Amino acid sequence: MRAVASGDRTAFRHLYDATQAKLYGVVLRILRERASAEDALQEIYVRIWDKAADFDPGKASAMTWMATIARNRAIDILRSARTAIGASEQDIEDLPAETAEPLQERHRSEELRRLLACLAGLDEERRQMILLAYYRGTTREALSRRFERPVPTVKTLLHRGLAQLRECLGHG
Template identity: 50%
Template sequence: MLTPAELISLLAAVAERDEAAFERLYAATRAKLFGVVLRILQRQDLAEEVLQEAYVKIWNGAAQFNPELSSPITWMVSIARNRAIDVVRKRSEVSIEEEPSALDVAADSADPLANREMTEELTRLLGCISRLDPDRQELVLLAYYNGWSREQLANRFKAPVNTVKTWLRRSMLDIRACLGLA
């Protein structure tokens, strides 16, 4: 992965419609963004489609990127993640008539109702996470989904460990309140 300064430079060039810079940006960030999207969607075909849409948004929105508000990778991840969450929400609203595969039950699934409830809970959870600031979204996902230590998070966000712990605690309180668990 390129340094944040290199990514900022590439995004500035992409804002000027530099295709070579876009290709370098894509090559440097594709794996990271694809991993984020795939973890949310759990389907490679959908993840590839969403990733393509995310890069179109990055291409079209590069001029709006502000390095004073977030790091380049945080900005790009939030675009990809938000698009993936939109797809999850849309798919959860699809009727059985529109999606015949909804009638298919996996052979290893003992309780389809439990799977549906888990999908609904995951959709609610992702919706609540998406309400957090982009940096806090990334913090929560790195901590609880990717298993990063508090020290790794402190290094990533250039903040003391105790500050990271406070951010996590506040973010979790916000998520709990959003879910109606507070």
């Protein structure tokens, strides 16, 4: 990252080659349109180039820092277009954060196994709602239409389902 900050285009090219697939995935997950994600990715790498000197390895890994830039830019794009897609501000704020800490991979896989076991303990409808809402980013309004339930009921089911998961995972 220091080389990129000093204007080294070769270092930037290597950085791009090593990270573009991951950052594209972050952006695509939020924007859900390939063309929009590709356009956003170009803007994101311009920001990374411009702000490389601001990177602090004491605060986060380079990947986490870049994923945060990508996520924030994708959310900004989504916010500017939210009226066109019908998403509320709360739905956008509720988008899950991306993390990219390879050293924590083992810990995450153990947590994932525990989470999957806890998800299996939920009834099918609640499990599907939680996965759609927090993994796919589906809005509460879209869940309401899909499950033919009022939005307040969907919110209650999600809240209770998350409480069950927290309890199962020993976090509540």
